[in-house]
Structures are given as C-alpha cells and as structure tokens.
Amino acid sequence: xxxxxxxxxxxxxxxxxxxxxxxxxxxxxxxxxxxxxxxxxxxxxxxxxxxxxxxxxxxxxxxxxxxxxxxxxxxxxxxxxxxxxxxxxxxxxxxxxxxxxxxxxxxxxxxxxxxxxxxxxxxxxxxxxxxxxxxxxxxxxxxxxxxxxxxxxxxxxxxxxxxxxxxxxxxxxxxxxxxxxxxxxxxxxxxxxxx
Numbered sequence: 001x002x003x004x005x006x007x008x009x010x011x012x013x014x015x016x017x018x019x020x021x022x023x024x025x026x027x028x029x030x031x032x033x034x035x036x037x038x039x040x041x042x043x044x045x046x047x048x049x050x051x052x053x054x055x056x057x058x059x060x061x062x063x064x065x066x067x068x069x070x071x072x073x074x075x076x077x078x079x080x081x082x083x084x085x086x087x088x089x090x091x092x093x094x095x096x097x098x099x100x101x102x103x104x105x106x107x108x109x110x111x112x113x114x115x116x117x118x119x120x121x122x123x124x125x126x127x128x129x130x131x132x133x134x135x136x137x138x139x140x141x142x143x144x145x146x147x148x149x150x151x152x153x154x155x156x157x158x159x160x161x162x163x164x165x166x167x168x169x170x171x172x173x174x175x176x177x178x179x180x181x182x183x184x185x186x187x188x189x190x191x192x193x194x195x
Contacts, residue, residue, distance in 0.1 A: 013051050015041045017065040020058060028105030029059055063110055071124050078132045084145050087136065089183045092162045093176075133159075145187065162186070 002010065019041035023032045034055055038045045052058035077090055133156055140146035146155070162182070166172055175182065187193075 012041075012043060012047065014065075016043060016048055016051060016058070017062055020062045021066055024059070024062060024106045025103055028103040029109050030105060034058075059109065066110075067124055071128055074129065075132060078136055084136075084140050084143050085183065085187060088140075088159070088186060089179065091159060092183070092186070093166060093179055094163075130156075158186075 016037065020032070020037045023037060023040060034045050034048055037058070038048055041048075048058065052061055074091075077087060080087070082090070134152060137146055137152055137155055141148045166175060184192075
C-alpha cells in the first residue's frame with residue numbers, strides 16, 4: 001500500500017514527466033531547460049534533480065513514460081466495449097498524442113533510444129501489443145468481421161501500413177474526411193460487402 005507521502009511523491013514525479021513531455025513535444029529536448037520544466041510542473045529545480053539526477057536521466061524517463069502511456073491507451077481501447085469496427089478505426093486513425101506533431105528533435109531522440117539493443121519499445125511491442133492484437137483479431141473473427149482464414153501477420157502488416165501512412169501530417173489532414181470510406185475498404189475491400 002502506498003502511504004500519503006509516497007503517493008504525493010509519485011504524483012510529483014508524474015507531474016514532472018507530464019510537463020517535460022509536453023515541452024519536449026513542442027520544442028524538442030535541447031531547447032528546454034530544467035527551470036522551464038520545473039515552472040510548468042510547479043516544482044523546484046532541486047526537486048527535479050532529486051528525482052532524476054540529470055537532464056539526460058529525465059529525458060530517458062520521459063521517453064519511457066511516453067511509451068507506457070501510449071501502450072496503456074491501446075490496452076484500454078482493446079478491453080473497451082466499443083464495437084470491433086470502431087476499434088480498428090481508432091487504431092488506424094488514432095493520432096491523439098502524435099498529432100500534436102512531435103518535435104523532430106525529440107522524435108530523433110526517441111528513434112535513437114529505440115535503436116539500442118533490448119529497447120523498451122521493442123519489449124512493449126512483443127509483450128503487450130502483439131498479444132492485444134491477437135485478442136482483437138480473435139474478437140473480430142468471433143463477431144464475423146474478420147475472415148478466419150487470414151493470417152494474423154497479414155492483418156497486422158496491413159494495419160501497420162495504414163497507420164504509418166496516416167501518421168504523416170500532410171496525409172492525415174487530407175484523409176480525415178475519408179475516414180469512413182477507408183475503414184470500409186479495410187473491412188470489405190474495394191468490391192464491397194456482398195449481401
């Protein structure tokens with residue numbers, strides 16, 4: 001059980017991570033100072049150093065926090081009672097965090113962290129995302145939305161392909177009005193649903 005002190009400590013730590021994430025997303029890592037993060041999080045700079053020791057450790061912490069947050073959102077979506085087609089639509093078109101347009105330098109930082117051996121994204125993807133996708137497609141098959149003969153690899157590849165393309169800002173703006181059509185093509189192909 002967490003006592004009040006520990007809970008406040010955790011809350012403070014989360015406030016710092018939230019503040020840093022918002023600032024990094026907007027301005028990149030380099031330009032943001034510890035004092036700006038402290039101001040936004042309503043804590044002193046000393047507090048930040050007490051929790052994270054250095055800006056580099058804070059940046060790694062923010063990276064992990066961001067990945068975990070994204071993964072938790074995904075988990076909530078998978079376990080929610082939203083109808084299956086709606087779930088797929090949200091996965092493909094979901095730009096909630098990313099649409100804030102990650103600052104390029106922060107993005108490169110993440111990719112660099114991502115490239116290191118045994119990195120956190122890979123780990124979460126294998127341990128969490130893949131099993132969730134498996135659960136999702138099982139649900140789709142049970143409800144008659146997904147052809148049971150399709151391999152999971154192929155469906156996953158297709159979802160990923162669409163999702164990656166959607167993440168581009170110039171594409172996303174143009175595509176939004178076509179969301180329903182694209183979702184229908186995802187489910188029924190261009191031949192459409194045959195009664």
